[in-house]
Amino acid sequence: MSREQLLRVLRHLDGRTKISDLSHLVDLDADRLHAIIEPAVTMGLVDDLSTPDARSGLAALSRLEDLLNRLVDELVFRGPFWRAVTERPESLHHNVYYGFGLENWFFLYQETFFDGPLVSHPTSAALRAMLQEFYYEEHRHDDIVLRAFVPLGIGKNDLQRARPLPTTTALINLLSWWSRTDPLFFMATIGILEGRLDVDGAGEDEPVYDSFLEACGRAGVREDFVQPIRAHAKVNASHDHGAVSRELFAEVPGVDRETEQRWHGKAHLFVETYAAFFNGVLDYYSRPDRPLLRPVGIE
Numbered sequence: 001m002s003r004e005q006l007l008r009v010l011r012h013l014d015g016r017t018k019i020s021d022l023s024h025l026v027d028l029d030a031d032r033l034h035a036i037i038e039p040a041v042t043m044g045l046v047d048d049l050s051t052p053d054a055r056s057g058l059a060a061l062s063r064l065e066d067l068l069n070r071l072v073d074e075l076v077f078r079g080p081f082w083r084a085v086t087e088r089p090e091s092l093h094h095n096v097y098y099g100f101g102l103e104n105w106f107f108l109y110q111e112t113f114f115d116g117p118l119v120s121h122p123t124s125a126a127l128r129a130m131l132q133e134f135y136y137e138e139h140r141h142d143d144i145v146l147r148a149f150v151p152l153g154i155g156k157n158d159l160q161r162a163r164p165l166p167t168t169t170a171l172i173n174l175l176s177w178w179s180r181t182d183p184l185f186f187m188a189t190i191g192i193l194e195g196r197l198d199v200d201g202a203g204e205d206e207p208v209y210d211s212f213l214e215a216c217g218r219a220g221v222r223e224d225f226v227q228p229i230r231a232h233a234k235v236n237a238s239h240d241h242g243a244v245s246r247e248l249f250a251e252v253p254g255v256d257r258e259t260e261q262r263w264h265g266k267a268h269l270f271v272e273t274y275a276a277f278f279n280g281v282l283d284y285y286s287r288p289d290r291p292l293l294r295p296v297g298i299e
């Protein structure tokens, strides 16, 4: 085939020419035409002139957030853990508060499993830059929370030899999987994971209001445990990480309807797993005869 013939074929791939007419127009047999067109279609070089059924990134996110927020209210905040913490904090054994801190530490310690893959996000330099900044801001937040366990006689070595609850591991593994296989959906969850527990963003010197911290106060949980947890909440609020998903999605040009539908299905699984993370803390740590740390090792 000559260069001119190939160019003629490419010029006709504008969405207006039928394949059946093309053979005649460019004077090539059907087999040769298919050899040119099929790879071009696969690579997205052929326009079919149809209007894409898609909405802007922010519009798709706001619909998804509606659903996520509704599910979080229903399954997380009306679930056993948060109801107990907000309605009857005095009745909870202090191990529940310590356990919440510990399971949060496991989550933060392994946060690189799901934040890490995004640092090399390939499709957009703008997104990649924002994701890198988020990664650096989150880096080593586990060390802030770690100080809470000093008064309990628990150090980093002890934690590294212990295992999280299965419900904590499930959340970590699910997020790690999505961060690798559906990074945009994972980015949509950041706003929920980072934002919903800070009810008011606090100013420089104001204490950060957080339902858990308030419950600690009402239950008389020791201040040397609470202080590092408060410090971490304050760092989070100062970075305004509750807004990260929106900042990211402002850079997403469009989301097609099928993708949105898939995300809405995943939203249920995400919030169910997130609720199980909290409720798992109440289930396990309510029983004071159970050890705070569950060591991994040969017995």
Ligand SMILES: [Fe+2]
Pocket: 138, 141, 236
């Ligand atoms: Fe953090």
Ligand SMILES: [Fe+2]
Pocket: 138, 194, 236, 239, 241
């Ligand atoms: Fe954060």
